[in-house]
Amino acid sequence: xxxxxxxxxxxxxxxxxxxxxxxxxxxxxxxxxxxxxxxxxxxxxxxxxxxxxxxxxxxxxxxxxxxxxxxxxxxxxxxxxxxxxxxxxxxxxxxxxxxxxxxxxxxxxxxxxxxxxxxxxxxxxxxxxxxxxxxxxxxxxxxxxxxxxxxxxxxxxxxxxxxxxxxxxxxxxxxxxxxxxxxxxxxxxxxxxxxxxxxxxxxxxxxxxxxxxxxxxxxxxxxxxxxxxxxxxxxxxxxxxxxxxxxxxxxxxxxxxxxxxxxxxxxxxxxxxxxxxxxxxxxxxxxxxxxxxxxxxxxxxxxxxxxxxxxxxxxxxxxxxxxxxxxxxxxxxxxxxxxxxxxxxxxxxxxxxxxxxxxxxxxxxxxxxxxxxxxxxxxxxxxxxxxxxxxxxxxxxxxxxxxxxxxxxxxxxxxxxxxxxxxxxxxxxxxxxxxxxxxxxxxxxxxxxxxxxxxxxxxxxxxxxxxxxxxxxxxxxxxxxxxxxxxxxxx
Amino acid sequence: xxxxxxxxxxxxxxxxxxxxxxxxxxxxxxxxxxxxxxxxxxxxxxxxxxxxxxxxxxxxxxxxxxxxxxxxxxxxxxxxxxxxxxxxxxxxxxxxxxxxxxxxxxxxxxxxxxxxxxxxxxxxxxxxxxxxxxxxxxxxxxxxxxxxxxxxxxxxxxxxxxxxxxxxxxxxxxxxxxxxxxxxxxxxxxxxxxxxxxxxxxxxxxxxxxxxxxxxxxxxxxxxxxxxxxxxxxxxxxxxxxxxxxxxxxxxxxxxxxxxxxxxxxx
Numbered sequence: 038x039x040x041x042x043x044x045x046x047x048x049x050x051x052x053x054x055x056x057x058x059x060x061x062x063x064x065x066x067x068x069x070x071x072x073x074x075x076x077x078x079x080x081x082x083x084x085x086x087x088x089x090x091x092x093x094x095x096x097x098x099x100x101x102x103x104x105x106x107x108x109x110x111x112x113x114x115x116x117x118x119x120x121x122x123x124x125x126x127x128x129x130x131x132x133x134x135x136x137x138x139x140x141x142x143x144x145x146x147x148x149x150x151x152x153x154x155x156x157x158x159x160x161x162x163x164x165x166x167x168x169x170x171x172x173x174x175x176x177x178x179x180x181x182x183x184x185x186x187x188x189x190x191x192x193x194x195x196x197x198x199x200x201x202x203x204x205x206x207x208x209x210x211x212x213x214x215x216x217x218x219x220x221x222x223x224x225x226x227x228x229x230x231x232x233x234x235x236x237x238x239x240x241x242x243x244x245x246x247x248x249x250x251x252x253x254x255x256x257x258x259x260x261x262x263x264x265x266x267x268x269x270x271x272x273x274x275x276x277x278x279x280x281x282x283x284x285x286x287x288x289x290x291x292x293x294x295x296x297x298x299x300x301x302x303x304x305x306x307x308x309x310x311x312x313x314x315x316x317x318x319x320x321x322x323x324x325x326x327x328x329x330x331x332x333x334x335x336x337x338x339x340x341x342x343x344x345x346x347x348x349x350x351x352x353x354x355x356x357x358x359x360x361x362x363x364x365x366x367x368x369x370x371x372x373x374x375x376x377x378x379x380x381x382x383x384x385x386x387x388x389x390x391x392x393x394x395x396x397x398x399x400x401x402x403x404x405x406x407x408x409x410x411x412x413x414x415x416x417x418x419x420x421x422x423x424x425x426x427x428x429x430x431x432x433x434x435x436x437x438x439x440x441x442x443x444x445x446x447x448x449x450x451x452x453x454x455x456x457x458x459x460x461x462x463x464x465x466x467x468x469x470x471x472x473x474x475x476x477x478x479x480x481x482x483x484x485x486x487x488x489x490x491x492x493x494x495x496x497x498x499x500x501x502x503x504x505x506x507x508x509x510x511x512x513x514x515x516x517x518x519x520x521x522x523x524x525x526x527x528x
Numbered sequence: 529x530x531x532x533x534x535x536x537x538x539x540x541x542x543x544x545x546x547x548x549x550x551x552x553x554x555x556x557x558x559x560x561x562x563x564x565x566x567x568x569x570x571x572x573x574x575x576x577x578x579x580x581x582x583x584x585x586x587x588x589x590x591x592x593x594x595x596x597x598x599x600x601x602x603x604x605x606x607x608x609x610x611x612x613x614x615x616x617x618x619x620x621x622x623x624x625x626x627x628x629x630x631x632x633x634x635x636x637x638x639x640x641x642x643x644x645x646x647x648x649x650x651x652x653x654x655x656x657x658x659x660x661x662x663x664x665x666x667x668x669x670x671x672x673x674x675x676x677x678x679x680x681x682x683x684x685x686x687x688x689x690x691x692x693x694x695x696x697x698x699x700x701x702x703x704x705x706x707x708x709x710x711x712x713x714x715x716x717x718x719x720x721x722x723x724x725x726x727x728x729x730x731x732x733x734x735x736x737x738x739x740x741x742x743x744x745x746x747x748x749x750x751x752x753x754x755x756x757x758x759x760x761x762x763x764x765x766x767x768x769x770x771x772x773x774x775x776x777x778x779x780x781x782x783x784x785x786x787x788x789x790x791x792x793x794x795x
Contacts, residue, residue, distance in 0.1 A: 046664040046665075047664070049664075050664060430660075431662060431663075434660045434661075434662060435662075435673070435677075436645060437619075437621060437648065437654050437660070438648070438649070438654065438673055438674040438677065438721065439645055439646065439648050439649025439650075439674050439677045439678065439725070440645060440677045441642045441645045441646065441677070442641065442642055442645075443642075444677055520621075520641075521620075521621045521644075521645070521648070522616065522621055522622050
C-alpha cells in the first residue's frame with residue numbers, strides 16, 4: 038500500500054510529465070481496444086443493401102475451379118500442384134462482380150483443383166459447431182439471357198423469399214410493384230433492377246413478362262459441371278416488381294465553391310425469382326439433377342463479430358475462401374465497382390485499375406498497436422528516467438531507512454504501472470463506449486457484452502502491464518542504484 | 529580537515545597506530561570468533577575513509593571505537609573534522625576504504641548493499657539535520673515507512689507509529705505533511721521514524737543544527753528521555769551544548785582523528 042501511495046503521489050507531483058505519459062498510453066490502449074473490439078465487426082445496418090443483395094454477411098466459395106466443356110476458357114499448366122484457374126463468365130457466384138479481372142486473367146493457386154461445386158451437406162456438417170454462424174444457405178444462380186438466346190445477359194437468381202422478407206427486408210427497396218413473398222414460391226414471377234434502365238438496358242415494366250433463356254446444364258463423370266449454350270431453354274416470368282438498392286452517397290466539390298452529391302445504387306442485370314421456382318427451372322435444364330452450389334451465403338449471429346466468424350469459417354473450410362460482404366464491398370467501392378456511376382467524377386468513385394487487396398488491407402491493427410505501445414512505454418520510461426534525477430534525495434532517504442534495491446524497483450515499477458494503467462483505462466473506456474454501442478445495436482445480450490468487455494479489458498491491462506514492467510525496469514534499476522549516501526549530500 | 533599525501537597502501541601500513549584512549553586489547557577478536565566481540569554494541573577497528581580531490585584527503589583516520597549499549601555518545605569537533613563521515617560509516621550509509629565497523633556482532637564489510645540496508649532497517653535509526661522526511665507523506669506515513677520496508681503488518685505499523693508520535697508529542701499532528709509542520713515538529717517526526725523499528729543504535733547528525741534555540745532544547749530533552757527510557761544507544765554529532773549535558777561518552781574529532789575519547793559516569 039505504501040508503494041501505491043508513493044507511486045500515486047509521485048504521479049500527482051509530476052503532473053505535466055504524468056499527463057503526457059497517460060495520454061501516450063491512452064492512445065495505445067485506444068488503438069488496441071479498437072482493433073480488438075470495434076474492428077471485429079460492423080454496426081448492424083452497415084452495408085445492409087449490399088448484404089441484402091448478396092443474401093449473406095459472409096460468402097464462401099471454393100479457392101479453385103475446375104472448368105470443363107465449351108465454357109472453359111482457360112486451361113492451366115499440366116502441373117497439378119500449381120493450377121492456373123480462371124473464373125468462368127458464367128460462374129455462379131459473386132466473384133465477377135467484385136473481381137472482374139479474375140474472369141479475364143485468372144489466378145494461380147497451389148494444390149489440386151477442386152470441383153466447381155460445394156457440397157453443402159459436408160460444409161454444414163463442418164460448420165455445425167461454429168457458434169458465430171447463424172445460418173448457411175446456398176446461392177442460387179444460372180446464366181440467363183433476356184429476350185431469348187443472344188439477348189442481353191440476365192442471370193436468373195433464386196431468392197429465399199422468407200429470408201428476403203424477414204432478414205433482408207428487400208421490400209424496402211421496391212420502386213414499383215412489390216417484392217417476392219413466400220406465396221410466390223413455385224410461381225413464375227420475377228423482380229428486376231430498375232437501375233438497369235440508366236445503363237440503357239431494357240427494364241420490363243411491372244405487369245409485363247420477361248422471357249429468359251437458360252443453357253442446359255451438363256455433368257461430366259469427373260464431377261465437373263458445365264453449361265451447354267447450344268441447347269437453350271426459355272422461361273417466361275411475370276414481372277411483379279422493380280427494386281433499386283442504394284449503396285453509398287458520394288459528394289464532391291465543384292468549381293468554384295460548390296459541391297455536388299449522388300446516391301449510388303447497386304446495378305445488377307440479375308432477374309430475381311423465388312428459390313422454389315429456380316429449382317424447377319434447374320431441374321428442367323439439367324435433366325432432373327438437383328442444384329449444386331458454387332457459393333454459400335452465411336448469416337452470422339451478429340455483425341459485431343463478423344471477423345471472428347470469418348476466421349472460424351476459414352479455419353473450418355481451409356480449401357474455401359470465406360470473405361465478408363463488407364470487406365468485398367469496401368474493396369469494390371475503392372475500384373468503383375459494382376455500382377455504375379453516372380455523374381460522379383472518376384477520382385471520387387474509385388480507381389478501376391486497382392486490384393485485389395485494395396480496400397481490404399492486411400490487418401495492421403496489432404502491429405500498429407505494438408508500435409504505439411512501444412512509443413507510449415518509451416515516453417513513460419523517459420519520464421521515469423527524468424524523475425531519477427529529481428528524486429535521488431528521496432530515494433536516498435528510503436535507502437537510509439532500510440529500503441532494499443528491490444523495494445525501490447518495486448516502487449518505481451508500481452509508479453510506471455500506475456501511469457500506464459491510468460492511461461490504458463482512459464483509452465479503453467473511450468473506445469469501449471463506442472464498441473458497446475455497436476454491440477447493443479446488434480442486439481448482443483448484456484451478459485455477452487459484459488463478458489467481452491472484461492475479456493478486452495484483461496487483454497489491454499495485460500499488455501499495458503507487460504509494457505510498463507519491461508520499460509519500467511531500466512529507470513527502476515537505475516534508481517535502485519541510488520545509494521543511501523545521497524541523503525547526506527544536502528546535509 | 530587535515531590534508532595528507534598518504535595513499536591507501538600507506539594506511540594499511542599504519543594499521544595498529546590506534547587512536548589514543550581506544551584501548552588496544554579491546555579490539556581483539558572475541559571468544560566466539562570474528563563476528564562476536566562481546567560487550568560493545570558498536571565498535572570500529574582502524575577505520576579509514578579518504579576522498580581523492582587532487583590529493584587524498586582523510587576524513588576518518590584510523591578510528592578505533594567501542595560504544596556500549598545504552599550509551600549517549602556525543603561526537604564533537606570543528607567543521608570538517610570528519611564527524612558526519614564517521615557517523616555515516618557507523619550507520620552503514622558509506623563504506624570505509626579500510627577498517628571495520630561491527631554492529632551487534634555483525635561486520636559491515638561482509639554485507640552487500642542489501643544486507644546493509646537490512647541491517648540499517650533492523651539495528652539503526654537515523655536523524656538528519658535537514659529532517660529528510662518524504663514530503664508527500666504525512667507525519668504518520670513517514671514514521672511508518674521503515675517498518676513497512678521491514679514487512680510488518682499495517683496494523684502493527686500503525687499502532688507503533690501512533691505510539692511513537694505520542695512519545696514525541698505529535699499525536700495531533702499525525703495527519704499533517706512535513707510542509708505543514710514546524711522545523712521542530714519535523715525533527716520530532718524524524719526522531720519517531722528513527723525509533724520505529726526499535727533500533728539498537730540511533731545516529732543523529734546535527735539534529736538541532738537547523739532549529740532555533742528553544743526548539744533545540746525540546747529536541748535535546750526528547751533525546752535524553754528516550755535514551756533513558758528505551759535504553760537505546762544514541763550517537764549524536766552536534767556542536768550544540770544541549771547534548772553535552774546528556775552525553776556519557778564524548779568523542780572529540782580533529783582532522784579525522786579521535787583527539788579525545790571521554791567516557792563519563794552514567795547520569
